[in-house]
Amino acid sequence: MRIHLLIASALAALNSGCPSTWGCDPPSEHFTVDAELSEADVGELITNWGFSDRASITCDAACHFAYERERSWQVGNADSCTLSVAPTAGATPETIVGSVQCEGTGYEYFCEGRRPLGHIDGEHRGHDLADYLARCAHLEAASVVAFHQIADALARADAPAELIARCRRAAADEERHAADDGALARARGAAPAPARQRPCAPTLADLAIDNAREGCVLEAWAALRAAFVGARARDPALRRAYAPLAADEAEHAELSWDLHTWLIGQVDSDTRAAAAAAMDQALARLPAIARAQATHGPAALGLDGDTAEALARRFAAGLRARARLAAHAS
Numbered sequence: 001m002r003i004h005l006l007i008a009s010a011l012a013a014l015n016s017g018c019p020s021t022w023g024c025d026p027p028s029e030h031f032t033v034d035a036e037l038s039e040a041d042v043g044e045l046i047t048n049w050g051f052s053d054r055a056s057i058t059c060d061a062a063c064h065f066a067y068e069r070e071r072s073w074q075v076g077n078a079d080s081c082t083l084s085v086a087p088t089a090g091a092t093p094e095t096i097v098g099s100v101q102c103e104g105t106g107y108e109y110f111c112e113g114r115r116p117l118g119h120i121d122g123e124h125r126g127h128d129l130a131d132y133l134a135r136c137a138h139l140e141a142a143s144v145v146a147f148h149q150i151a152d153a154l155a156r157a158d159a160p161a162e163l164i165a166r167c168r169r170a171a172a173d174e175e176r177h178a179a180d181d182g183a184l185a186r187a188r189g190a191a192p193a194p195a196r197q198r199p200c201a202p203t204l205a206d207l208a209i210d211n212a213r214e215g216c217v218l219e220a221w222a223a224l225r226a227a228f229v230g231a232r233a234r235d236p237a238l239r240r241a242y243a244p245l246a247a248d249e250a251e252h253a254e255l256s257w258d259l260h261t262w263l264i265g266q267v268d269s270d271t272r273a274a275a276a277a278a279m280d281q282a283l284a285r286l287p288a289i290a291r292a293q294a295t296h297g298p299a300a301l302g303l304d305g306d307t308a309e310a311l312a313r314r315f316a317a318g319l320r321a322r323a324r325l326a327a328h329a330s
């Protein structure tokens with residue numbers, strides 16, 4: 001199913017980095033987690049992370065779960081981890097039944113638009129609407145670079161001219177989005193940081209893995225969020241700005257899937273497996289990421305944690321079905 005139909009389907013239901021090149025690595029940080037786990041959390045870990053029961057949940061998975069919920073970033077590696085989950089009979093979803101303590105290195109999810117490999121984050125850390133819009137403008141500007149980066153790599157690989165042209169058009173869209181979001185942010189007193197990158201010339205293997213996660217899953221999710229804001233934001237200025245932007249982003253997500261089809265046809269079996277794993281991992285974590293984004297995002301967007309998580313679950317199921325079709329066709 002095409003991305004704009006998946007987005008429409010998910011919304012309708014409501015009513016009823018770069019592994020092989022140092023210069024391409026995403027922003028990272030040292031993290032520590034000390035989190036309680038409720039019965040509902042344990043159920044979510046079992047359901048979404050593929051465990052058979054509570055006894056089989058790994059510390060690593062619980063650490064990922066808790067860190068992503070708190071920070072919206074992903075665990076790169078956990079240097080230490082301690083997990084306890086009690087076999088509590090009769091617990092309600094809110095009952096605290098365990099805890100996880102861990103520390104390690106975390107990486108930023110590229111969740112608000114497609115950023116280039118080698119992206120240097122603009123450090124917009126505030127949570128009010130002006131900060132949020134400034135961050136969006138910063139990331140839209142980064143997306144301009146990302147699409148030119150992909151187009152350049154495709155041109156080096158003699159990829160189909162049609163794919164290269166669509167990447168260049170997407171870059172032009174992102175320039176408009178950066179200008180529009182920047183105007184909204186400045187009108188509220190916040191200034192977007194310019195897009196910056198480390199030197200980075202990704203290979204097709206780098207792009208295949210990055211695109212499977214950042215393009216096929218996270219940019220697609222960003223398209224759905226934009227559609228939601230365009231239709232339901234409490235602030236009319238946001239609705240006016242995001243409605244046309246959402247249509248562009250759905251096209252970009254569709255482009256990501258067409259890029260995926262071409263890229264996995266160009267790379268070796270190990271890279272195809274790594275791309276599939278990256279996509280699976282991003283899909284499994286999307287509901288938790290969606291909840292964290294909404295919980296920490298400005299209320300003016302009109303998207304609460306429960307709604308975001310429900311949207312993400314439905315959308316992820318649709319993307320999984322599409323991934324199965326893509327794998328079958330390749």
Ligand SMILES: [Fe+2]
Pocket residue numbers: 113140143173174177249
């Ligand atoms: Fe955009």
Ligand SMILES: [Fe+2]
Pocket residue numbers: 113114143174219248249252
């Ligand atoms: Fe985009």
